[in-house]
Amino acid sequence: DAKTTQPPSMDCAEGRAANLPCNHSTISGNEYVYWYRQIHSQGPQYIIHGLKNNETNEMASLIITEDRKSSTLILPHATLRDTAVYYCIVRVGIYTGNQFYFGTGTSLTVIP
């Protein structure tokens, strides 16, 4: 089963930053933190991943605490199209083809 804990739902005002928390207190040293999202019933979409350093790409930023037991996904300027279910997933290694365990995620609603 998924080894992460996320709040079931959150709201965010359009144009504001959306900060989605995730607890992964049992994460081990070779596990990466991934974030995916699913809009309606579409296929999950990759957002970002990291091991221990903070990461940023064109979609979002990922902040991982120093002890790696929690992380926060930041969407800097949320739009209505960011309304989706966001999944925080821990996964062993990279380049391994290991499966992704999807939990129940956080349902983010961006409000106009």
Add this chain to the structure above:
Amino acid sequence: EPEVTQTPSHQVTQMGQEVILRCVPISNHLYFYWYRQILGQKVEFLVSFYNNEISEKSEIFDDQFSVERPDGSNFTLKIRSTKLEDSAMYFCASSAPTKEEAFFGQGTRLTVV
């Protein structure tokens, strides 16, 4: 931008019939996956495939399921004798050996009646 393509988008089949769900992964990817999502539930892993063999499978992936890469471009999921509880959205995904993320297709909605 390259994408994973799944066909058909929606398939209706009678209980007990065989179905084949088709996927065209991104061309330079070597890892392939099938996931499913029953309506209102979590996305669940079924199977991963690498180097022409199954690398990992879940408890859901029992003897009625099989996967195949019949040629250099397609990746298929076969369900031999469908049951009502097989009704779900089935997602194919692929990943490259030098990239960390998996890319998912838009899914095939399977309805067993």
